[in-house]
Amino acid sequence: MIRRTVLALISLMPLAACSSNSETAAGSTAGTGGGSGVPGGGVTSAELGGPRGPIVPGSQQDLEVNVGDRVFFAFDSAALDDAARQTLERQAAWLKQYPAVSVTIEGHCDERGTREYNLALGERRAQAVKNYLVALGISPDRIRTISYGEERPADPGHDETAWALNRRAVTVVNVTG
Amino acid sequence: MRSRPAFVSASVLAVALAAIPVVVSFAQTSDAQRTAALAARVLELEEELRRLRGRIETLEADRDRLAARLEELAQAVRATSEGPATATSETGRPPLPAIARGSGPPAPTAPAPSRPPQPPAATGRAPLAGVEEDPAARRGYVLGTIPREAILGGEPSPAPTPPTGAAPRPQGAPPRGGESQTVARAVPGGADPNARFAAARELLRKGDWASAEETLRRFVNDFPNDPNAPLAAYWLGETYLVREDYENAAATFARNYRTFGPEAPRAADNLLKLGEALARLGEKDKACQTFTELERRHPDASSAVRQALARERAAAGCR
Amino acid sequence: MNPSIPLRRRALLAGTVAFAGGVFARRLAQAQLHLDITRGFVEPMPIAVSPFAGDGPAAREQGEAIAQVVSADLDSSGLFRTLDRRAYIQGPEELRGVPRFADWRQINAQALVTGVVRSPEPLVVEFRLWDVFGGTQLRGLRLDAPSSAWRRVAHKIADAVYERLTGESGYFDTKIAYIAETGPATRRIKRVAVMDQDGANHAFLTDGSQLVLTPRLSPDVTRIAYLVFRHPAPRVVMRELASGREIVLGEFPGMSFAPRFSPDGRSLLVSIAQEGNTDLFRFDLVTRQLRRLTDGAAIDTSPSYSPDGTKIAFNSDRGGSPQLYVMNADGSGVRRISFGSGRYGEPEWSPRGDLIAFSKLDKGFFHIGVMKPDGSDERLLTRNYQDESPTWSPNGRVILFSRQDRAGGRTRLFSIDITGYNQREIPTPLDASDPNWSALLP
Incomplete structure (x- = not known):
């Protein structure tokens, strides 16, 4: 139950980031108040972009913010639940939109397993995502997989919340050139 | 749309032709979704299969242990019933x-x-x-x-044939053979x-x-x-x-x-x-x-x- | 009635102690001085290790250092307690001949180690082990080595003492390979490191630029295999320890990981993950042939050869959760051996062949445990937030493992006797995981 809530929150995060981005971008900074401390002096203003700058279409940030770059798994499972499938369907549509983009699926695990078993489990998760994307019409040549096992947690914590965030497969846009 | 007469303008035809791939593409997507669902289903079935295999492994192990235990019991029963009345x-x-x-x-x-x-x-x-x-x-x-x-x-006890696997006699104890001949008077x-x-x-x-x-x-x-x-x-x-x-x-x-x-x-x-x-x-x-x-x-x-x-x-x- | 109870109890306890004493008396009579280490808790045997005498000041200094290493080795086993040398009555130079046993009985030393450094370079050392109460020499040995190897000489002496007094071969002249860790959890830097069993002669084998895991030393301790995250896929690599030269293994399909040497050092087991499925393969290091050992839609990994090379224990989730299995070395005759509660992993066959160590996650805790190769007699030795990666001392008496505490999150190495006693931390300069204990050095 708790885990579901957490995951629900997580899946909302990209949207939240998105809306805050556009808000900051839209609302221009009207002035700096007594910032310069020079009364009657020239007050200049400049538009601020999003915290990370403009989103390049077809980039990792685009995928992360507008599509969702990751799916989550239950403990010791590589099964794709409904939320995961929806994310992957969006990813597939996005990949069709940017046919030049190739990606690597990184499979990850929480720390509650042996290192070697988790390497295998991470690979199984990455492969599950790849298979789903391929079935949705993405060429397998565009998708590499790698497993990091438990070596690269997204959340360094040691509780169920952290573990749920760490049991994931992340779609990463390959940087070419 | 495609049943329009042949005199239709080229531009309209172009639009119509352009629409065809779109339609096909929609059909593909829906097929693809079915395929994808199948891919996911295969994964679930594999997990289910492993769980079932695990059940079988445990049941077999339980069965083997029970069989061994029954065999032990049977042997012990045999050993006892072969003893003197x-x-x-x-x-x-x-x-x-x-x-x-x-x-x-x-x-x-x-x-x-x-x-x-x-x-x-x-x-x-x-x-x-x-x-x-x-x-x-x-x-x-x-x-x-x-x-x-x-x-x-x-x-x-007084049985001449100790149960299989019985501990050896203590040192210095008299041999057991022949004792069963002694008729016990309680x-x-x-x-x-x-x-x-x-x-x-x-x-x-x-x-x-x-x-x-x-x-x-x-x-x-x-x-x-x-x-x-x-x-x-x-x-x-x-x-x-x-x-x-x-x-x-x-x-x-x-x-x-x-x-x-x-x-x-x-x-x-x-x-x-x-x-x-x-x-x-x-x-x-x-x-x-x-x-x-x-x-x-x-x-x-x-x-x-x-x-x-x-x-x-x-x-x-x-x- | 009441006052008599303590008396009876005392008499009874005296009886109990006497029975134990009788046992020891008989053993002593049979085998002079002998320490039985199959018991769980042993009162450590008091032993005196005299600084070694030396022919000249440099030799004496060397003799002093050697005696210190010998003492530390023996103490670390938990089976010996070296006596404070300030209590020693006879000095090193007096001990070139037969000791005055009465002096040593007086401080209740049961055994005495003496020695002479004949030459510091090249190093020539003679040592003797004495049964103080029996008044006899139990062992005498002369060792020759370059002076740079003086710690190995000391470890070999400690091994000789351990072996003579316990009847088991020692484990002090050994190395430990492990992964040294630094940095935040999300961007951990890992390096392959090798050190002596006591932490000395520490060296990094990789620079941390690539993620590395699970080092394994070859049986002759000349090579090391480990996993490195390298493009295009993580893979097993092998290096010569002395030169650092990488020995090319050829291309494996997919990700290869979890390397394990066969007992004869001729082949390497690897796990290969392809299409979401992980299987065990044997790579022949001579013919360079790769042979599949397991198949099927399941994870098969963490293999471990039996010491005679005829069987392989491994970890598989073919039964729905990670469990331990044993099969013949050719992949036939797979049998599940773990049936307890929890999830098992990392089976490690004891060098004696009598036990398989493993890690296990059960009800939120990790354990290091042992069971017989048929799966019977499971015994858990530890319980902690995360205990992992058991590896055996070459005599099959001690298990080394890595432990992560939830609180600090530090990951460290610990050792524990298979009796469940004498748990000790093995200090390392950085955080440490994935230990692998070598065989006795050749």
């Missing part, structure tokens, strides 16, 4: 229910000890009861602390050791601990070299233990081990019970030392003893 009738079957402890019902005539010598949950066995105890069997605990011969009346206090031993067992069976204690003590005194002496001495200790007289119990088990040595029947049991009694006396360190000594000296002790050892160790809080 006198022995069978005197020892009775199932024998010593009063000592059998654990999940089985308490002995009818037992003076209801407030604490049974063994906690019932882990290993205690009335005959066969443990076999059905799945969680225990899953952990590999099948036999309880009661040795097989006690469960089935295969106590190496005269307690008489000169016939077999009859005396049988009488003691009968008292144990009835749960008459005080009389059993007396009879067993006299048996050990009168026939120190009888093959049954180590067993009598062991059961003597049990009469104290069951009545929570831990000091006499400990003294008896310790003496038994010294007297009969590590090769005698029930040697490991004596150490186990010594440790248990010491633990009850609050002598934790000594108890733990004894358990350690048991482990060291009897690495091949029956699994029943080893399981009981693990439990008693934990109960005593041995590190």
Whole structure:
């Protein structure tokens, strides 16, 4: 139950980031108040972009913010639940939109397993995502997989919340050139 | 749309043609979604298949253990029934229910000890009861602390053929052969050791601990070299233990081990019970030392003893 | 009645102790001085290790250092307690001949180690082990080595003492390979490191630029295999320890990981993950042939050869959760051996062949445990937030493992006797995981 809530929150995060981005971008900074401390002096203003700058279409940030770059798994499972499938369907549509983009699926695990078993489990998760994307019409040549096992947690914590965030497969846009 | 007449303008045709791939692409997507769903389904089926295989593995392991246990029981039954009629009738079957402890019902005539010598949950066995105890069997605990011969009346008593795997005779004990010829006349206090031993067992069976204690003590005194002496001495200790007289119990088990040595029947049991009694006396360190000594000296002790050892160790809080 | 109880109890306890004493007396009579280590808890044997005498100041200094290493080795086993040398009556130079046993009995030393450094370079050392109460020499040995190897000389002496007094071969002249860790959990830097069993002669084999895991030393301790995250896929690589040279293994399909040497050092087991499925393969290091050992839609990894090379224990989730299995070395005759509660992993076959160590996650805790190769007699030795990666001392008496505490999150190495006693931390300069204990050095 708790885990579901957490995951629900997580899946909302990209949207939240998105809306805050556009808000900051839209609302221009009207002035700096007594910032310069020079009364009657020239007050200049400049538009601020999003915290990370403009989103390049077809980039990792685009995928992360507008599509969702990751799916989550239950403990010791590589099964794709409904939320995961929806994310992957969006990813597939996005990949069709940017046919030049190739990606690597990184499979990850929480720390509650042996290192070697988790390497295998991470690979199984990455492969599950790849298979789903391929079935949705993405060429397998565009998708590499790698497993990091438990070596690269997204959340360094040691509780169920952290573990749920760490049991994931992340779609990463390959940087070419 | 595509049924428009041929005179339609080229631009319109272009739009129409452009629409076709769109339609096809939609059809593909819907197919693709079905394929994707199938891919995901395969994954789920694989997981389900593994779970089922796991169930089979566990069930097979349980079955094998049960089969082995049944075979053991069958052998023990054979060994007992092949013994002379006198022995069978005197020892009775199932024998010593009063000592059998654990999940089985308490002995009818037992003076209801407030604490049974063994906690019932882990290993205690009335005959066969443990076999059905799945969680225990899953952990590999099948036999309880009661040795097989006690469960089935295969106590190496006057029977000429000891049950398979019976412990070797203690050193210095007279050979067993020919003793079965002695027809037991159940005269307690008489000169016939077999009859005396049988009488003691009968008292144990009835749960008459005080009389059993007396009879067993006299048996050990009168026939120190009888093959049954180590067993009598062991059961003597049990009469104290069951009545929570831990000091006499400990003294008896310790003496038994010294007297009969590590090769005698029930040697490991004596150490186990010594440790248990010491633990009850609050002598934790000594108890733990004894358990350690048991482990060291009897690495091949029956699994029943080893399981009981693990439990008693934990109960005593041995590190 | 009441006053008599303590008396009876005392008598009874005296009896118990006497029975134990009798046992020891008999053993002593049989085998002079002998320490039985199959018991769980042993009162450590008091032993005196005299600084070694030396022919000249440099030799004496060397003799002093060697004696210190010998003492530390023996103490670390938990089976010996070296006596404070300030209590020693006879000095090193007096001990070139037969000791005055009475002096050593007086401080209750049961055994005495003496020695002479004949030459510091090249190092020539003679040592003797004495039974103080028996008044006899139990062992005498002369060792020759370059002076740079003086710690190995000391470890070999400690091994000789251990072996003579316990009847088991020692484990002091050994190395430990492990993964040294630094940095935040999300961007951990890992390096392959090798050190002596006591932490000395520590060296990094990789620079941390690539993620590395699970080092395994070859049986002759000349090579090391480990996993490195390298493009295009993580893979097993092998290096020569002395030169650091990488030995090319050829291309494996997919990700290869979990390397394990066969007992004869001739082949390497690897796990290969392809299409979401992980199987065990044997790579012949001589013919360079790759042979599949397992198949099927399941994870098969963490293999471990039996010491005779005829069987392989491994970890598989073919039954729905990670469990332990044993099969013949050619992949036939697979049998599950773990049936307890919880999830098992990392089976490690004891060098004696009698036990398989493993890690297990059960009810939120990790354990290091041992069971017989048929799966019976499971015994858990530890319980912690995360205990992992058991590896055996070459004599099959001690298990080394890595432990992560939840609180600090530090990951460290610990050792524990298979009796469940004598748990000790093996200090490392950085965080440490994935230990692998070598065989006795050749």
